[in-house]
Amino acid sequence: MSLPPSPVRAADIAVRLRAVTKVYESGVAALGPIDVAIGRGEFVSLLGPSGCGKSTALRLIAGLAGPSAGTVEIAAASSETHPGHRIGFVFQEPTLMPWTSVRDNVGLPLKLAHVTAAEARPRVDAALAQVGLADFADAFPRELSGGMKMRASLARALVTQPDILLMDEPFAALDEITRFRLNDDLLDLWRRLNMTVLFVTHSVFESVYLSQRVLVMTARPGRLSAEIAIEADVRDDVFRASPDYAAYCRRVSDALAPAYTGVLAL
């Protein structure tokens, strides 16, 4: 089903996909056609069944792969608020180098960009402080809990001061309490750092809690089937327990249900 034009105004668009499709060399039609616009500073979740092309969509936006058809447009960053990279990427696995410290892991993107050690040090310290890991700079990944590893992975994405943060099911492997805490910390970072966030998740509850807009995808090849605005200014335990939250979760679940029709029979 094609959606009506996005409510996002053209001048405020950070990411726009026009008629994007992705067919892998294996012949798998993974995505699209898909048309979507993400506003500057928006927090948008992408929700859909396993294998519907969510990660593919993120990879196309990050430029890690090219579309088979259509265009992916990334707006220029505001150089004042985001002097660094355009895009940061947080993967489902923390993918930290086990043989070196948290500090070196977080500083890797700067090292790869040939930033001097003296210049990198305060930026790494700032990123670690942003995710609450200031006291663990010299620790090794094996000394960190799952949630702390994910914080380190988040810091590694933030160290380049991206204005678009792509997150691919980052909290899926964490226990619920840790996940809730990271959800709150992520929202806090999003507000403070003025980032555009595109967040992939399987969780209806997580998508409603975090997002201003939830984009629901069909089964593969993933297309957008619904777009649900979550109109709640405050996201906290009160919101999580509210009738509004439950109603939004119901709406998103209902929108998602058709995508699973037939999937279990495959």
Ligand SMILES: Nc1ncnc2c1ncn2[C@@H]1O[C@H](COP(=O)(O)OP(=O)(O)OP(=O)(O)O)[C@@H](O)[C@H]1O
């Ligand atoms: N590099 C690749 N080469 C061939 N096929 C691929 C490649 N990457 C992904 N696919 C296929 O494309 C489809 C979409 O994959 P993708 O990882 O984008 O889905 P997803 O929605 O993120 O899945 P999940 O929720 O399980 O992580 C799947 O059928 C997958 O097997």
